[in-house]
Amino acid sequence: MTTRELLFLGLLRHQKMHGYQLNEFIQQDLAVCTDIKKPTAYYLLNKMEARGWITQSSEQIGNRPLRRVYQITPTGEIAFQSMLRESMQEYTPTYFEDDIPLAFLDELTTDEASTYLETRKEQLLSELEIMQNTPVHPGTVQWMLEHRLRHLQAEAAWLDEVLSRLTLMEEE
Amino acid sequence: MTTRELLFLGLLRHQKMHGYQLNEFIQQDLAVCTDIKKPTAYYLLNKMEARGWITQSSEQIGNRPLRRVYQITPTGEIAFQSMLRESMQEYTPTYFEDDIPLAFLDELTTDEASTYLETRKEQLLSELEIMQNTPVHPGTVQWMLEHRLRHLQAEAAWLDEVLSRLTLMEEE
DNA sequence: AGAAAAATAGTCAATCCTGACTATTCCGGA
DNA sequence: TCCGGAATAGTCAGGATTGACTATTTTTCT
Structure with missing residues (x-):
């Protein structure tokens, strides 16, 4: 995923940041679009430094432990x-992990399958509700929210379809 | 992704298969829902053998190279x-990699951005067309196709929205 | 003041995944 | 019958990712 590196570069263009700050921002403000774990973040930052896209420098505030401050370089800006x-310009098709179990839907009775998929649907709907109650975000993040919203709605409609067809089979 | 292991177990329940056969099937018939690379397949199969879920045995047909045949065990069946x-029962939220670049849409002129997103849309639409012309698949795979179809349609609608708002901004 | 909780700032070992590579065999056409 | 390309059957080294862990400092509450 090259886009993760794009993300770090994009954030560092506005201001130099230290690792903790970057991680916080990604977890808090960009939770809609990605979930980069802390060790992954440091791994990527180191790789990008090795490549000359960013530089690290050490900084100490008061008694807090030393921390590394990352800063974008001209090479990084070009990248x-x-x-x-x-x-x-790219459209990357996404795979849905939760599709795989559906390949074996036949192994369950329609009754049991319905029950499980209802549980799944509840989780989906609660996600959807959270999304719908999320206040409007600033800037371009709003577009990601709307993307996610549309996606969740499509998921819900599809699950409904699957469930209703299962019910039909049950009645036969 | 535990579902990858579920997939292998599910396939081996019907018949023992060798590695090549498993890989072929996944690449040809399950391309809608996953893309497991060959080395990953062997890696997972070995892991599952170590865990006692499947057994390997060697088989030779004619002069062809020895090959390993995988077979599910009772423990594997329970798993x-x-x-x-x-x-x-699970709903796992999905992240869309292509959302990240949108965070930096401001960095481009609306004109340039529109051009790029139009390219993206073309790719999306050609995917969509392929989906719409795919013949009805047997069994439960059909549900995955419909899932994908709905998802692609939602994507297209969303991209249209983004593009039309960009155009509005351009006119101001 | 003292203790527990939260924030800060990472590291490490292990797991997961894949591009690139190796080899052999079969098959169709010149 | 000889050659090239496709099919067969994997392996290996290396890159990506993360759960669990370490340590210190600040804050909060009593």
Whole structure:
């Protein structure tokens, strides 16, 4: 996923940041679109430094432990520009992990299957509700929210279809 | 992704298969829902053998190279049953990699952005067309196709929305 | 003041995944 | 019958990812 690197570069363009700050921001403000774990973040930052896209420097505030501050380089800026343009044009098909169990739906009675899929649907609907009650976000993040919303609605409609066909089979 | 293991178990329940056969089937018939690379397949099969879920035996047909035939064990069957039920109830939220570049849409002129997103849309639409012309598949795979179809339609609608708002901004 | 909880700032070992590679065999056409 | 390409059957080294862990400092509450 090159887009993860794009993300770090994009964030560092506005201001130099330290690791904790980057991780916080990603977990808090970008939870809609990605979930980069802390060790992954450091791994990627190190890789990007090795490549010359960013630099690290040490900083100490008061008695807090030393921390590394990351800063984008001109090379990094060039990389950002080109990756941004490339990835903006791309459509990458997504696989849905939860599709796989459906391949074996026959192994369950329609009754049992319905019960499980209802549980699944409840989780989906509660996700959907959270989304619908999320206040409007600033800037372009709003577009991701709407993306997610549409996606969840499509999921719900599809699950309903599956469930209603299962019910039909049950009645036969 | 535990569902990958579920998939292998589910396939081996019907008949013992060798590695090549498993890989072929996944690439040809299950391309809608997953893309497991060959080395990953062997890796997972070995892991599952170590765990006692499947057994390997060697087989030779004519002069062809020796090959390993995988077969599910009773322990594997139990694992399959429990994983199937668990995963059937689960809804796992999906992240869309292509959302990330949108966070930096401001960095481009609306004109440039539109051009790129139009390219993206074309790719999406050609995917959609392929889906719509795919003949009805047998069994439960059909449900995955419909899932994908709905998802692609939602994507297209969302992209249209983004594009039309961009155009509005351009006119101001 | 003292203790528990939260915030800060990472690291490490292990797991997962895949591009690139190796080899052999079969098959159709010149 | 000889050659090239497709099919067969995997392996290996290396990159990506993360759960669990370590340590210190600040804050809060009593």
